[in-house]
Amino acid sequence: MYVAVKGGERAIENAHSWLAEERRGDTAIPELTVEQIREQMKLAVNRVMAEGSLYDPDLAALAIKQARGDLIEAVFLIRAYRTTLPRFGATRAIDTGDMACIRRISATFKDAPGGQVLGPTFDYTHRLLDFKLAADGDVPEAPRATPRQEPTPHITGFLNREGLIQTEDASDETPPDLTREPMELPGSRALRLQALTRGDEGFVLGMAYSTQRGYARNHAFVGELRIGTVAVEMDIPELGFAIEIGEIEVTECETVNQFTGSKSEPAQFTRGYGLVFGQTERKAISMALVDRALRWRELGEDDMGAPAQDEEFVLYHSDNIQATGFLEHIKLPHYVDFQSELELVRRLRRDAESAQQEAAE
Amino acid sequence: MTEMTARKDWMSLLANAPPKALAALWDTRETPDFTWLRAPEIGAAMVRGRMGGTGAPFNMGEMTVTRCSLQLDGGAVGHAYVQGRDKAHAERAALVDALMQTDAADRVRAEVLDPLRADMTERAEARAARAAATKVEFFTLVRGED
Numbered sequence: 001m002y003v004a005v006k007g008g009e010r011a012i013e014n015a016h017s018w019l020a021e022e023r024r025g026d027t028a029i030p031e032l033t034v035e036q037i038r039e040q041m042k043l044a045v046n047r048v049m050a051e052g053s054l055y056d057p058d059l060a061a062l063a064i065k066q067a068r069g070d071l072i073e074a075v076f077l078i079r080a081y082r083t084t085l086p087r088f089g090a091t092r093a094i095d096t097g098d099m100a101c102i103r104r105i106s107a108t109f110k111d112a113p114g115g116q117v118l119g120p121t122f123d124y125t126h127r128l129l130d131f132k133l134a135a136d137g138d139v140p141e142a143p144r145a146t147p148r149q150e151p152t153p154h155i156t157g158f159l160n161r162e163g164l165i166q167t168e169d170a171s172d173e174t175p176p177d178l179t180r181e182p183m184e185l186p187g188s189r190a191l192r193l194q195a196l197t198r199g200d201e202g203f204v205l206g207m208a209y210s211t212q213r214g215y216a217r218n219h220a221f222v223g224e225l226r227i228g229t230v231a232v233e234m235d236i237p238e239l240g241f242a243i244e245i246g247e248i249e250v251t252e253c254e255t256v257n258q259f260t261g262s263k264s265e266p267a268q269f270t271r272g273y274g275l276v277f278g279q280t281e282r283k284a285i286s287m288a289l290v291d292r293a294l295r296w297r298e299l300g301e302d303d304m305g306a307p308a309q310d311e312e313f314v315l316y317h318s319d320n321i322q323a324t325g326f327l328e329h330i331k332l333p334h335y336v337d338f339q340s341e342l343e344l345v346r347r348l349r350r351d352a353e354s355a356q357q358e359a360a361e
Numbered sequence: 362m363t364e365m366t367a368r369k370d371w372m373s374l375l376a377n378a379p380p381k382a383l384a385a386l387w388d389t390r391e392t393p394d395f396t397w398l399r400a401p402e403i404g405a406a407m408v409r410g411r412m413g414g415t416g417a418p419f420n421m422g423e424m425t426v427t428r429c430s431l432q433l434d435g436g437a438v439g440h441a442y443v444q445g446r447d448k449a450h451a452e453r454a455a456l457v458d459a460l461m462q463t464d465a466a467d468r469v470r471a472e473v474l475d476p477l478r479a480d481m482t483e484r485a486e487a488r489a490a491r492a493a494a495t496k497v498e499f500f501t502l503v504r505g506e507d
Contacts, residue, residue, distance in 0.1 A: 053422035085405040093409040093418040102492045118495040147489030168416025175419045190419035244373030245426050246444025275410045
């Protein structure tokens with residue numbers, strides 16, 4: 001049975017007009033500019049770039065404004081825009097060893113070469129509301145010191161020298177791309193890392209936390225966390241050589257995980273890896289923990305049946321746009337579906353009532 | 362520096378340059394006559410990272426890039442691939458690339474590229490200097506027992 005579903009056009013149009021008015025809010029208060037969002041809501045911009053899987057701070061700021069601050073809606077807008085862009089190619093892998101670090105800390109080595117550089121962090125703040133921010137925007141200039149000229153070495157490099165940590169074998173194999181081919185499981189680590197780096201921060205954090213609470217515990221230390229800018233190089237066919245096509249800010253986390261050895265591997269430290277667009281350290285640490293948990297098979301560990309070890313569970317539920325698309329569709333008209341459910345329930349009740357009556361007679 | 366590395370160097374500088382900074386240095390000049398070989402086009406490049414920083418590559422996500430190609434009336438061909446979605450920026454970058462292959466090279470270098478590089482180095486150093494000021498200087502307290 002079909003039910004005509006027409007007549008909503010005017011209501012929709014009016015709803016969208018009102019949405020625009022609500023987005024603007026009280027007109028007595030100055031309107032936010034995209035530049036203000038980009039500069040002053042930078043961590044929201046970073047999250048939208050990471051989960052939207054497109055590095056462009058101006059676009060992410062625009063999306064946040066359009067979405068009225070709903071970050072998942074903003075990610076949705078970025079993902080939709082992304083599909084309209086022709087792809088010029090893939091870049092060379094970025095060299096995080098050559099990063100201009102604004103933050104670099106290690107929880108495993110106090111005296112790491114290059115030092116512990118705190119950067120613009122919330123750590124050690126008292127998490128007390130600062131009412132000065134409500135009053136004026138003047139900030140004193142941050143102190144400066146002589147900058148480091150040479151690149152900051154990776155911490156895992158030191159453990160590698162002693163052979164105490166599992167090595168990462170370099171290759172130039174073309175990695176799978178889940179935006180181009182449907183995801184096939186079991187996937188490779190490259191596929192998992194791509195899904196995790198664009199995954200929902202809340203979901204990846206929850207999964208990582210579950211491993212810390214004992215669901216496939218993997219004893220992670222933050223070997224190194226670094227934030228900074230890296231150059232992005234791409235081979236340009238018409239030139240015949242590679243040039244830098246830009247510079248991006250990324251957060252990288254390498255965990256060092258205790259590992260007592262398995263049937264196939266000696267006792268040594270193993271690694272989890274997180275690499276995310278922007279200054280996004282909660283996400284990068286979470287990604288590294290979940291990456292490590294998902295590596296149980298290749299390291300010959302036991303399947304504890306934990307959610308964070310279940311590749312299918314993690315990869316199919318980490319994408320907030322897929323999730324919200326399916327979740328939110330149930331609020332759209334389902335009048336016909338529901339009509340048939342209603343008739344079914346009525347019939348079942350009728351049948352049950354008549355059966356009872358028969359039994360009573 | 363060979364011709365190729367020199368060109369790679371200036372093209373990289375132009376790609377990374379803030380559009381406003383290049384515009385401020387360029388727009389005082391007269392734009393030379395040229396024809397488009399490829400009009401400015403906005404697209405994306407898939408950025409790759411490496412597992413563990415040094416291992417096999419994986420796809421991280423895309424970044425926006427604008428590219429164009431043009432030919433000066435004198436015959437020099439300029440290309441640009443610049444970060445972001447600013448078509449005018451791509452055009453200026455391609456013009457600089459083309460001019461750098463002509464007699465105007467020395468002037469363009471002195472008036473556009475050198476000041477641009479100085480400006481960008483200054484910004485990068487200002488950030489690095491602030492980071493350096495947040496470096497922890499550990500000191501160990503001598504304990505009482507011998």
